[in-house]
Amino acid sequence: MTVASFEIFREFYFEAAHALYDPDHPTGGKYRNIHGHSFRVRVTLRGAPNAEDEWVMDLGKLGRALAALRERLDHSFLNDLNGLGKPTLENLCLYIWRDLAATLPGLAEVGVFRDSCFEGCVYRGD
Ligand SMILES: Nc1nc2c(c(=O)[nH]1)N=C([C@H](O)[C@H](O)COP(=O)(O)OP(=O)(O)OP(=O)(O)O)CN2
Numbered sequence: 275m276t277v278a279s280f281e282i283f284r285e286f287y288f289e290a291a292h293a294l295y296d297p298d299h300p301t302g303g304k305y306r307n308i309h310g311h312s313f314r315v316r317v318t319l320r321g322a323p324n325a326e327d328e329w330v331m332d333l334g335k336l337g338r339a340l341a342a343l344r345e346r347l348d349h350s351f352l353n354d355l356n357g358l359g360k361p362t363l364e365n366l367c368l369y370i371w372r373d374l375a376a377t378l379p380g381l382a383e384v385g386v387f388r389d390s391c392f393e394g395c396v397y398r399g400d
C-alpha cells in the first residue's frame with residue numbers, strides 16, 4: 275500500500291543587517307558597507323500524517339519550534355552570528371538547517387528569500 279506523503283511549511287520574517295566583503299576587490303566590493311534586508315524564511319517538513327492526529331505535525335508546534343531561531347536572527351548583525359560564516363543566503367540556509375535538523379523530523383527544505391529583491395535560496399539537505 276502506498277502511504278501518502280505531504281509537505282507542510284511554516285514561514286517567518288526577520289530583519290537583519292550584514293556586510294559582504296570581497297577580498298578580491300580593491301575596495302571590498304559593492305556589498306562591503308553595512309546594510310539591511312528583510313528576510314522571509316520557509317521551513318518545510320515532509321511526511322505522512324500520523325494515525326492519531328491525521329497531520330504530519332501540528333503547525334502550531336512547528337511555529338513554536340522556530341521561535342527561538344527567529345529571536346536570534348531578528349535585528350541581528352549577521353556577521354556576528356556564531357557559526358554562520360559569511361552572511362550569504364546560502365550560509366543562512368545551512369545555518370537554519372543545522373539548527374533545526376536534530377529536532378524536526380522530516381525536515382525537507384529550508385528557503386531564505388528577500389522578497390523586495392526578488393531573490394532567494396533553497397537548501398534540501400547535506
Ligand atoms: N548568491 C548570492 N549572491 C548574492 C548574495 C547572496 O547572499 N547570495 N547577497 C548579496 C547581497 O546581500 C546584496 O546586498 C543583495 O542585494 P541586491 O539588491 O539583490 O544586490 P544586487 O547587486 O543584485 O542589486 P541591484 O539592485 O541589482 O543593483 C549579493 N549577491
Ligand SMILES: [Zn+2]
Nearest residue numbers: 292305309311
Ligand atoms: Zn546584502
